[in-house]
Amino acid sequence: MATVGEVNLVFQNAIKFLKEVRVELRKVTWPSREEMTGSTLVVIVSTLLLAFYLGLIDYVLIEGIQPTLAGNIKIWSYLTLGGVLALLFWVYRIIEK
Helix, strand or coil, X not given: CCCHHHHHHHHHHHHXXXXXXXXXXXXXXXXXXXXXXXXXXXXXXXXXXHHHHHHHHHHHHHHHHCCCCCCCHHHHHHHHHHHHHHHHHHHHHHHHC
């Protein structure tokens, strides 16, 4: 069983920790509302574009190309990967501007 001194030490350490957290949080440079709105918009738009792109590629592969290229689907997988990387690079360029 813990003694009173040990319990007090735990509470003192917890209080010290919370005070240090408060000091560190005051040092943080928080983004403005405009910065947060812009970043959030970039994330939402890029996510929607990527989802649309992957859905389109999936549809094309399943409905159009897969029956005719039964053994060569590996080529189309590489093309899809290249398209995703190109889209991510495009989003990165938008963010950096």
